[in-house]
Amino acid sequence: MPDRFTTLRERLLHAGLRPSIASRYAAELRDHCEDIVAELVAEGVAADAAHRVAMERLGGQDVLAAAMLADVRARSWTGRWPWIVFLLGPALVHALLLVGLLLMVGCVAATARLSEWTGTAGVLAEILLVYLQPVTVITVLAVLALRQRSRIFWLLAGGAVAVLVSSVMRLRVVLPAAHQGGLLVIEPVPPYAMHVAVMMAVTLACALVLGRWVARGP
Amino acid sequence: MMKKRDGVPNFMNGVPELLVLQLLKGREMYGYELVQAIRERTGDAIVFAEGVIYPVLHMLEREGALQSRRQSVAGRSRIYYSLTPAGISRLAGIAANWRKLSQAIGSLLGEPSHA
Numbered sequence: 001m002p003d004r005f006t007t008l009r010e011r012l013l014h015a016g017l018r019p020s021i022a023s024r025y026a027a028e029l030r031d032h033c034e035d036i037v038a039e040l041v042a043e044g045v046a047a048d049a050a051h052r053v054a055m056e057r058l059g060g061q062d063v064l065a066a067a068m069l070a071d072v073r074a075r076s077w078t079g080r081w082p083w084i085v086f087l088l089g090p091a092l093v094h095a096l097l098l099v100g101l102l103l104m105v106g107c108v109a110a111t112a113r114l115s116e117w118t119g120t121a122g123v124l125a126e127i128l129l130v131y132l133q134p135v136t137v138i139t140v141l142a143v144l145a146l147r148q149r150s151r152i153f154w155l156l157a158g159g160a161v162a163v164l165v166s167s168v169m170r171l172r173v174v175l176p177a178a179h180q181g182g183l184l185v186i187e188p189v190p191p192y193a194m195h196v197a198v199m200m201a202v203t204l205a206c207a208l209v210l211g212r213w214v215a216r217g218p
Numbered sequence: 219m220m221k222k223r224d225g226v227p228n229f230m231n232g233v234p235e236l237l238v239l240q241l242l243k244g245r246e247m248y249g250y251e252l253v254q255a256i257r258e259r260t261g262d263a264i265v266f267a268e269g270v271i272y273p274v275l276h277m278l279e280r281e282g283a284l285q286s287r288r289q290s291v292a293g294r295s296r297i298y299y300s301l302t303p304a305g306i307s308r309l310a311g312i313a314a315n316w317r318k319l320s321q322a323i324g325s326l327l328g329e330p331s332h333a
Binding site for chain 1: 248249250253266267268269270272273276277280294295296297
């Protein structure tokens with residue numbers, strides 16, 4: 001059974017307090033409580049009674065939670081603006097990566113002779129953009145959601161955005177045929193159902209693991 | 219009509235900060251130690267839920283008035299707080315405001331009542 005300070009930490013996390021601050025606050029309160037108990041026991045008070053008095057002196061859960069939540073600067077982005085982190089975040093990461101890869105492939109094509117290596121770089125860029133990036137983003141979102149005790153809805157929504165964006169905004173580097181000399185094609189690729197289905201399954205798996213973890217409690 | 223003036227202190231605003239900053243002047247302390255010091259120095263005149271000292275400490279640290287360090291004492295990790303130069307300036311400002319307010323109230327209470 002979680003003790004009073006663990007319950008308070010969970011409550012603060014749900015309310016959007018930064019995980020590091022919530023953990024530190026709970027640890028400081030626990031130490032403070034132990035100090036009061038030690039002081040009272042040294043004065044001859046029975047341990048049970050000392051513990052009761054310590055709880056009263058520390059203050060009720062509502063008072064302790066309200067005091068910490070009063071300063072909004074102590075709240076995390078994930079807690080204050082989950083739609084930015086979980087919905088805009090994946091789209092922004094994908095857009096930045098896409099632009100970066102386009103620039104990189106463009107620079108390679110402009111400064112060097114096209115070779116098999118350019119084709120391999122193109123394939124690697126596609127794998128990075130279409131598979132590695134959404135999986136990484138979903139994993140990061142799952143960790144953030146777990147740490148902040150965010151609702152599973154946000155992870156599912158963020159995962160769906162990551163998958164959809166990576167499925168729709170894809171690129172393929174096509175090396176020129178020998179007789180066309182020097183033409184490199186970077187073209188958008190339409191999404192295909194299998195990719196979306198696999199990536200959605202990954203998101204769902206992350207959400208299930210998170211759900212089980214949160215349900216199991218600290 | 220009364221005009222709104224900047225810099226007019228709310229009566230109880232700044233009291234927790236004043237206590238914390240004053241007690242940490244020249245000596246670092248951890249939360250429990252600080253609460254004990256407040257109780258002793260004020261003769262238990264200021265009663266508050268002891269746990270709310272930590273949000274005040276965290277807020278002051280976030281604003282650069284305090285710094286903290288962890289130290290292991292008898293197998294327990296304690297967080298000691300101490301004043302920064304910004305905290306010293308802040309203490310001077312709050313203390314000056316508080317003296318002004320205290321003086322004003324003192325003179326009000328000391329005035330003979332008009333019959």
